[in-house]
Amino acid sequence: MVDKIECxxxxxxxxxxxxxxxxxxHFELDIDIDIPGQGITxxxxxxxxxxxSLLRCIAGLxxxxxxxxxxxxxxxxxxxxxxxxxxxxxxxxxxxxxLFEHLTAMGNLRYAIKRSAQTTNPELxxxxxxxxxxxxxxxxxxxxxxxxxxxxxxIARALLSQPKLLLMDEPLxxxxxxxxxxxxxxxxxxxxxxxxxxxxxxxxxxEIVRLADHLVIMEQxxxxxxxxxxxxxxxxxxxLGVSNEVGAIVECKVVERDTQWHLMRVAFDGGELWLxxxxxxxxxxxxxxxxxSDVSLTLTSHTDSSILNVLSGQIAEIINDQxxxxxxxxxxxxxxxxxxxxxxKSLQNLALTLGKSVWIQIKSAAIxx
Ligand SMILES: Nc1ncnc2c1ncn2[C@@H]1O[C@H](COP(=O)(O)OP(=O)(O)OP(=O)(O)O)[C@@H](O)[C@H]1O
Numbered sequence: 001m002v003d004k005i006e007c008x009x010x011x012x013x014x015x016x017x018x019x020x021x022x023x024x025x026h027f028e029l030d031i032d033i034d035i036p037g038q039g040i041t042x043x044x045x046x047x048x049x050x051x052x053s054l055l056r057c058i059a060g061l062x063x064x065x066x067x068x069x070x071x072x073x074x075x076x077x078x079x080x081x082x083x084x085x086x087x088x089x090x091x092x093x094x095x096x097x098x099l100f101e102h103l104t105a106m107g108n109l110r111y112a113i114k115r116s117a118q119t120t121n122p123e124l125x126x127x128x129x130x131x132x133x134x135x136x137x138x139x140x141x142x143x144x145x146x147x148x149x150x151x152x153x154x155i156a157r158a159l160l161s162q163p164k165l166l167l168m169d170e171p172l173x174x175x176x177x178x179x180x181x182x183x184x185x186x187x188x189x190x191x192x193x194x195x196x197x198x199x200x201x202x203x204x205x206x207e208i209v210r211l212a213d214h215l216v217i218m219e220q221x222x223x224x225x226x227x228x229x230x231x232x233x234x235x236x237x238x239x240l241g242v243s244n245e246v247g248a249i250v251e252c253k254v255v256e257r258d259t260q261w262h263l264m265r266v267a268f269d270g271g272e273l274w275l276x277x278x279x280x281x282x283x284x285x286x287x288x289x290x291x292x293s294d295v296s297l298t299l300t301s302h303t304d305s306s307i308l309n310v311l312s313g314q315i316a317e318i319i320n321d322q323x324x325x326x327x328x329x330x331x332x333x334x335x336x337x338x339x340x341x342x343x344x345k346s347l348q349n350l351a352l353t354l355g356k357s358v359w360i361q362i363k364s365a366a367i368x369x
Contacts, residue, residue, distance in 0.1 A: 071088075
């Protein structure tokens with residue numbers, strides 16, 4: 001096993017950039033982020049919010065950007081320093097794989113090894129090829145590969161340059177859903193096998209929930225919020241998905257698998273939940289998403305309900321939804337938070353107010369993993 005590349009000090013980036021688009025309109029990027037030096041940080045935001053511009057600043061591709069950048073204690077930019085793009089130790093994976101068409105997959109990987117500033121341990125090549133699952137396609141040319149395979153080769157190529165930071169700009173956006181689902185497990189393996197911090201641009205909530213540890217939410221060139229994924233997903237005031245998709249993330253441990261009913265019991269900071277068993281998962285850790293629309297509240301504990309999951313909690317926040325009929329309620333459950341999407345009418349009928357104790361019902365079938 002190749003030693004993991006040590007990165008733990010964090011990435012601090014502060015940038016200002018102005019694009020003049022016409023005499024009347026311009027776009028201004030003004031960001032200040034401080035994110036972990038390991039794991040996957042998703043950069044999330046709507047179209048035109050400045051996600052790609054931020055990555056381009058980090059890569060040193062925006063000569064007009066002012067600001068500063070530290071990557072795990074290495075200074076790449078400030079008022080007096082500007083490390084050129086080719087000298088920044090980073091890998092960049094784009095929406096399209098952009099492989100050299102005249103070279104085989106292996107040829108593309110060899111090219112990266114040759115270009116790497118450091119000597120490449122042969123074990124690294126074996127490890128990268130195995131983690132990305134591309135052993136059987138190494139002799140193929142890009143035109144013989146599917147979109148997902150090309151993207152796995154492109155990621156392997158980026159890793160072989162032994163970067164201190166990996167930038168991925170919507171790497172799955174050009175793939176259809178089956179290809180996307182095929183590649184996601186490789187990205188999960190990439191996160192657990194290499195200790196390289198990854199900045200992952202996406203506006204797909206499902207990808208972020210599955211992959212990211214940390215999140216930066218952008219809006220109109222500014223950072224709207226940044227923090228751990230569980231923390232930000234449990235906030236009722238952020239635009240994490242359209243109303244029906246809003247939901248909290250809960251990190252759980254499997255404590256029991258019930259083979260008779262094909263269920264598993266998982267424990268989290270706020271209690272336990274029953275959900276359909278996932279037999280093929282070897283890890284006992286589960287990240288689950290509980291959609292706000294699948295959570296209902298009662299004032300007494302019902303024992304005559306079909307719902308298996310009933311937790312007790314308190315109302316921490318109530319926010320009006322864009323839909324005037326609805327509201328979003330943030331619930332404190334032990335040390336965790338859940339969200340419930342309720343009608344304004346129910347809110348009033350149950351006289352739900354801040355601090356009130358409630359019973360929280362969640363359908364097992366509705367929990368998203
Ligand atoms: N070279 C440029 N010159 C002028 N304006 C630009 C330039 N590059 C980007 N922009 C503008 O900056 C804004 C942010 O663009 P950017 O590509 O960073 O957004 P994004 O969040 O990545 O969007 P998307 O998700 O659609 O890719 C947009 O309004 C875009 O038109």
